[in-house]
Every structure is written in C-alpha cells, then in structure tokens.
Amino acid sequence: MIDPFAPSIRGLADPDPAREALRAAGPIVKVAAPYGGSVWIVTEESLAREVLAHPGIAKDPANAPESWDPRRAALEPPAAAQPSLTTLDGPAHTELRRAHAPLLNARRIAAQSDRVHELARELLTELAGGPQPVDLTAGFTVRYPLTVLLDLLGIPLDRVGMATEACRLMFDPEPGAQGRAMAELARLAEAGLDGARGGLAAELRERVPEGTTREQLLYYLFGLIFAGQLTTDAALGFLVARALTAPAGADELVRETLRDHPPAPYTLWRFTTAEIELAGELVPARSPVLVDIQGINADPGREPGPDLTFGAGAHFCVGAQLAQLELRAVADVLAADFPGARLAIPYGELRQQTYGGIMGVRLTALPVNLGAGPAGPPPRS
Numbered sequence: 001m002i003d004p005f006a007p008s009i010r011g012l013a014d015p016d017p018a019r020e021a022l023r024a025a026g027p028i029v030k031v032a033a034p035y036g037g038s039v040w041i042v043t044e045e046s047l048a049r050e051v052l053a054h055p056g057i058a059k060d061p062a063n064a065p066e067s068w069d070p071r072r073a074a075l076e077p078p079a080a081a082q083p084s085l086t087t088l089d090g091p092a093h094t095e096l097r098r099a100h101a102p103l104l105n106a107r108r109i110a111a112q113s114d115r116v117h118e119l120a121r122e123l124l125t126e127l128a129g130g131p132q133p134v135d136l137t138a139g140f141t142v143r144y145p146l147t148v149l150l151d152l153l154g155i156p157l158d159r160v161g162m163a164t165e166a167c168r169l170m171f172d173p174e175p176g177a178q179g180r181a182m183a184e185l186a187r188l189a190e191a192g193l194d195g196a197r198g199g200l201a202a203e204l205r206e207r208v209p210e211g212t213t214r215e216q217l218l219y220y221l222f223g224l225i226f227a228g229q230l231t232t233d234a235a236l237g238f239l240v241a242r243a244l245t246a247p248a249g250a251d252e253l254v255r256e257t258l259r260d261h262p263p264a265p266y267t268l269w270r271f272t273t274a275e276i277e278l279a280g281e282l283v284p285a286r287s288p289v290l291v292d293i294q295g296i297n298a299d300p301g302r303e304p305g306p307d308l309t310f311g312a313g314a315h316f317c318v319g320a321q322l323a324q325l326e327l328r329a330v331a332d333v334l335a336a337d338f339p340g341a342r343l344a345i346p347y348g349e350l351r352q353q354t355y356g357g358i359m360g361v362r363l364t365a366l367p368v369n370l371g372a373g374p375a376g377p378p379p380r381s
C-alpha cells in the first residue's frame with residue numbers, strides 16, 4: 001500500500017520511494033487520504049495541467065468530503081466565509097487575482113532587485129559576525145523571506161521577530177496556537193496598511209474589489225506573508241546546500257534546486273464538484289485531488305520545458321517572480337561576498353524532513369561556516 005503522506009527523514013540525494021511507486025501505478029492513483037476516505041493523486045504532467053484547468057475541480061473547501069475534520073486537514077474556511085486567492089474559483093478568483101498580480105509581476109519585482117540583494121547581504125553579514133558554524137535553517141532561511149516580504153508590504157522591519165514567532169506558531173500542535181498566529185500576522189499586516197511607508201499592502205487596499213472588508217484585506221495580506229515565507233524558507237536550505245557544494249550560475253542553481261526540491265511537493269487541495277472522468281477513471285463528486293508536483297518534476301520521461309514547481313493555470317503562484325528573485329539574490333551574495341563560505345558537515349550528512357500530509361520538505365539543519373564576509377570599505381591612505 002503506497003502512503004505518500006507519511007512523515008520521513010532522509011538524505012538529500014535519496015529519492016522519495018513513494019513518488020516512484022505512485023508514478024509506476026499510473027497517471028492518476030487512488031490512495032488512502034490522511035483524514036479519511038480516498039484521495040486521487042495525479043502523477044502525469046499533461047493530466048496535471050488538465051486537472052489544474054478543469055471546470056469540475058474547485059479550490060473551495062466547501063466541496064471537501066463531509067467526513068473530513070477541517071481542523072485536522074488544515075483546510076481554510078470555505079470561500080463564502082473567508083474569500084481568498086486559495087479558496088475562490090472562477091470569476092471571483094479572477095477578480096481578486098487582478099488586484100494582486102500587477103503588484104508582484106516581473107517588472108515590479110525586478111525593480112526590487114537591489115533592495116532584496118541588500119537585505120540578503122545584511123542578514124548574512126550579521127550572521128558571519130557571530131559564532132561559526134551557524135545553522136542557516138534557524139538563523140537565516142526563516143527570517144530572510146519574512147524580512148523581504150515585510151519590507152515590500154511596507155511593514156516596519158522591527159516586526160520581523162514577531163512575524164518569525166507567528167510563523168513558528170502556525171505549526172504548533174497546541175490547541176489555539178494557529179488562531180493566535182493568524183491574529184499576530186493580521187496585526188502585522190495592519191501596520192502595513194496604517195503605516196506611512198507606502199508599500200504593497202497599502203497599494204493592495206486601493207486595488208481590491210469594491211465591498212472588500214478590512215478583515216478580508218488583512219486575510220489576503222496574511223496569505224501573502226504565510227505562503228511566501230513557508231515555501232521560500234524550505235527552498236533556501238536546498239539552494240544554499242547546493243550552492244556551497246556544486247557552484248553554478250545563479251539562474252541555473254535556482255531552476256534546478258526548485259525542480260529537484262519543490263517546496264510545495266503537492267498542489268493545495270482541490271475537490272471535484274461533480275463526478276468527472278480523468279484518464280479513463282471515474283472520480284466521484286467531492287473527491288480530493290492533488291497533483292504530485294515533486295514526482296512529476298522528477299519524472300525521467302518528462303519533456304524539457306517549464307516544470308510544475310509554481311503550479312499552472314489560474315492559481316499559478318502569484319509570488320513566483322519574488323521567490324525566484326529572493327533565491328537568486330542569496331546565490332549572488334554568497335558567490336560575490338562570501339567566497340569562503342563552506343558547509344560545516346559533508347553534503348551527504350545533510351537530512352531532509354517531510355512532516356506528513358501535503359506539507360513541504362525542509363532541511364533538518366544547515367550548519368555553515370560563512371567565512372569573512374563582504375570586504376569593508378578600502379582603508380583610507
């Protein structure tokens with residue numbers, strides 16, 4: 001029996017055996033869902049692209065199996081209760097997407113390149129000044145994406161510590177922890193709306209559809225912060241490990257790291273709204289459907305071309321340009337300013353951990369000796 005949702009710890013180069021087994025089982029595979037009933041996992045690229053554009057498959061958790069406990073499954077509230085990019089479908093999603101997308105498009109993000117490089121340099125320089133080796137998964141990969149996001153949204157950077165703690169709380173099993181974390185992140189977002197810094201939070205307020213409440217707007221900002229931290233954090237560990245082991249150009253490092261270690265190993269949950277046929281299989285209404293991004297990216301038979309790391313179709317990652325800039329900036333800064341940086345343990349001893357369910361994969365630790373860091377200004381003669 002294939003269990004693709006079991007937690008595991010393994011070496012960085014070790015493939016996930018569940019992914020190979022899934023692929024061998026066919027383009028769409030029915031397995032036991034972690035919260036009861038079945039889930040249909042798509043393992044083949046063209047079917048995945050069909051599923052991500054299918055009108056009979058929705059994001060709205062209102063369509064989730066009735067037997068699922070929404071808390072255990074970490075489902076968002078249904079779109080009617082809490083609209084968001086990740087719960088809306090169809091025209092309502094398109095409208096909200098139009099409000100967000102221009103703020104994060106390639107042109108707007110390219111304009112942030114110098115600033116993002118500066119933030120990467122500052123954080124790494126601060127860590128290089130402390131005791132070595134430093135575990136970058138503790139000291140850097142969590143803080144850096146949050147610093148970039150808060151800066152971009154116009155939220156004062158003295159709140160990064162608060163944001164880091166709130167993101168940690170999101171995964172705390174203690175009852176009520178998630179609610180507290182969301183309230184913290186909403187308070188942070190508030191600072192972007194009310195502050196005088198004029199970042200993207202205030203710009204989004206001007207762009208959201210008429211009738212949007214303040215609470216809804218804060219939830220959209222929470223969504224950007226949470227989705228942007230979690231994924232980029234995980235990708236950074238793999239990127240730095242690779243950059244310090246097999247240096248390459250920044251674009252190639254980013255592309256190959258994301259392809260081999262996609263931080264969203266599956267898409268988010270989708271649910272059929274009626275019985276539909278996929279690759280000859282009848283999938284009943286209210287069935288959960290996932291795309292196996294990691295397995296498809298790793299398929300040796302894949303045609304060359306854009307992979308599924310950022311998804312596809314209407315819900316393609318709205319932060320893809322920003323994420324790639326953040327990763328490129330770290331690769332650039334490490335190569336230019338930290339030429340002496342080295343892994344403090346052999347690459348083969350690094351471990352990756354999956355937490356179970358559809359959660360991403362993250363390094364357990366990344367001890368690095370950063371070396372001297374950027375040269376200071378030339379001495380005055």
Ligand code: HEM
Nearest residue numbers: 085086227228231232264267268310311315317318319323
């Ligand atoms: C390497 C980093 C990242 C990866 C691999 C990633 C991956 C993804 C994927 C696969 C989806 C589609 C999920 C689905 O269709 O079910 C998605 C959606 C999304 N991502 Fe990202 N993401 C990353 C970074 C970011 C960043 C930095 C932000 C924020 C600025 C962000 C915000 C979002 C949002 C809001 C959505 C929902 C879009 C929609 O449904 O219309 N992501 N991401």
